[in-house]
Amino acid sequence: MVEPVDARITDSYMKERLTNTTEPSATVGQGPRAIASRLPTDLIGVAGFTVLAAVLLLIVEITMPVARVAIGFPLLFLAPGYVTVSVLFPRDEPPARTERVPLIGQTLTVTGTERAALSFGLSFALLPLLGLLIAATPLVYTVTSVVGTVCGFVLVGTALAAVRRARVAQSDRYQFSLARTIDALYTAVFGTSSPVHTAVNVVLVVSMLVALSSVGYALVAPQDGEQYTDMKLLTEDDSGELVTADYQTTTEPGESMPMTISVENQENAEREYTVVVQEQWVEDGSGDVFNRTEHERYSYELGDGDRELTNGTVTPDAESGTVRIAALLYEGEVPESPTMANADQSTYLWTTIEEASGDEDTDG
Structure with a gap:
């Protein structure tokens, strides 16, 4: 004669089965996309570009003017300022007033356009300071010393920025979005109500790029001054x-x-x-x-x-x-x-x- 099964045992067994079957779904969130979303892809990209630029300019010693401009422009006029902005502003938005703000904490909201503008501006401000650093050392002012100093500053700044972001809750961290950044820059240049203002913005941007490219090439050109x-x-x-x-x-x-x-x-x-x-x-x-x-x-x-x-x-x-x-x-x-x-x-x-x-x- 078959004894009746206790209903409480059946319910416990079913709950255990349901729990076990739902565990894999928790691991789905640990896939490549989820992991990539947690990584500071922008900082990884900046560090990788910096290492590649150092190899091409100092070891391979490429001489094509176009290639040197393409490498030297972002290395000198974007990367130093970008990592500095990333160190100063690791959050997407500042913490709520009820939260305790650390001594060096973010208190302002910085948009994508503002981050791009600050990256260029701070790079301009930092380059003379790095030049003074070279002058204060026994180093000679050459391509090797300039590129090496800038690359070292960028890599150290990248590490500090990554640490700063890691200390912020994931939901509050700044997440870089290329599409969002391009859209913000496009709106800043072309999102005007006047065709004249749009034309002036385009002329200013093109003039700035030409001027910066010329300076960037001069700084990383093979001619290192007097020989x-x-x-x-x-x-x-x-x-x-x-x-x-x-x-x-x-x-x-x-x-x-x-x-x-x-x-x-x-x-x-x-x-x-x-x-x-x-x-x-x-x-x-x-x-x-x-x-x-x-x-x-x-x-x-x-x-x-x-x-x-x-x-x-x-x-x-x-x-x-x-x-x-x-x-x-x-x-x-x-x-x-x-x-x-x-x-x-x-x-x-x-x-x-x-x-x-x-x-x-x-x-x-």
Whole structure:
């Protein structure tokens, strides 16, 4: 005989079944779209673009003007301001008056158009400050230092903005919408009641884009300002510092003269140099060299910004008279007969060879 089933057991069993069957529906909300909606896609996009821009400008070193403008314009005039705005305004709207506002909290509502305008404005304000930061460091003002400083600022700002948003409830966080931003910008430019106002807005926007693109290209162009190679003859002063003064102007026959050669590469690329040290006899009046003797050759392979100091000595062959000790710098191959005329750079110093005067015996 089959015993009747308790109705309470049946109800409990059915509730458990219903609960188990509804659990998967909770996980549906954890799909890719739901996860993407929680991520700061705009900040991820800015960080990814910044890394890509650094690779293309510093490692690949693209030279196409259009490509450099397309990369340099948003990197310089949009990204720094955008991450700053994102740090300052992580919410879609400010918290209610009943909520406790932190020390650095959002108290204003910022629309998409205002965020775009602030991004450009703050980028303009930040670039001179970043330039002053470069000037305050040992860095040289080059494409590498400019792009590296801007990219570093943007990536740090992106991380701070992401942390600020994560501390806001998801329902209150700012969510970037490309369609909404484009629609707001379109309305700001073309949503006027007068065709004249619309035409003025278009002209202003086009003029601003052209001007900013020109400045952006100038800042990230391959030409990094003045390019040069510098060579100097140095000597030590009484404090041991290397200076371009107080050279040894007299020496005795067979005596060696200390001389330090400085070669510095600021050509924005690696260079190979050779320095030829000569002793030259020069005719009085005409200044023509009638005899020359090569004493040393120094070879250098310097990267951009590198400087090499060579401590050497020169022993003049002349037994008397005044000779010119010349340093001739060549980039690449050295001619068969090195002269000051065919050298890329040259510098020299004069020295007089004199016999040491001894004390004569005056005793009778």
